[in-house]
Amino acid sequence: MKNLDPTGLKRLHRDWRRTTTQRISLILDSVQTPYNVGTIIRTSAALGVEHLWLVGATESPTHVKTNKTALGTQRYVTWTTTETPTEAIEEARRSSYAIIGVELADEALPLYELDLSGDMCLVVGHEDRGLSKEALAICDSVGYIPQLGKVGSLNVGVATSIAVAEARRQGWTS
Secondary structure, three states: OOOOOHHHHHHHHHHHHHOOOOOEEEEEEOOOOHHHHHHHHHHHHHHOOOEEEEEOOOOOOOOHHHHHHHOOHHHHOEEEEEOOHHHHHHHHHHOOOEEEEEOOOOOOEEHHHOOOOOOEEEEEEEOOOEOOHHHHHHOOEEEEOOOOOOOOOOOHHHHHHHHHHHHHHHHHHO
16 A cells, blocks of 8 residues: 555545535634634635635634645635624525534534535534524534543534534435
């Protein structure tokens, strides 16, 4: 076994793109840390996220520290800015997305138990406070990432990456 060369990587990624019909977008509900936004942008570029809605106090993709983590991958994603999560969610619904919150909430289900195989917009929240009450109240469903260790939550950039990967996995296997 050997690492893929650049041509092999292009073929591999092209094959996955051909088998992918599911649309995924993200709403970032006041994700303030530039490094988290950069991580989310890089994940979005790698996993083919169609659009990002940047809500409230979410840091700009053009911020120097965001760019440091995103490594210039901003050029592969589109984004719009909205003042409130309601605006972003309404725009996503008009684009025929199911709205799935990613949050540790009392009625949330493990992400793997939700049907994430269709077109969806995942909503992620602030690093410390999570999703705003406004966003949480209007999501179609809410899922969480089961955790076994002694830490009660994940970094929002990591959690978003896991959620998008789970959605892609379900889309590929449905």
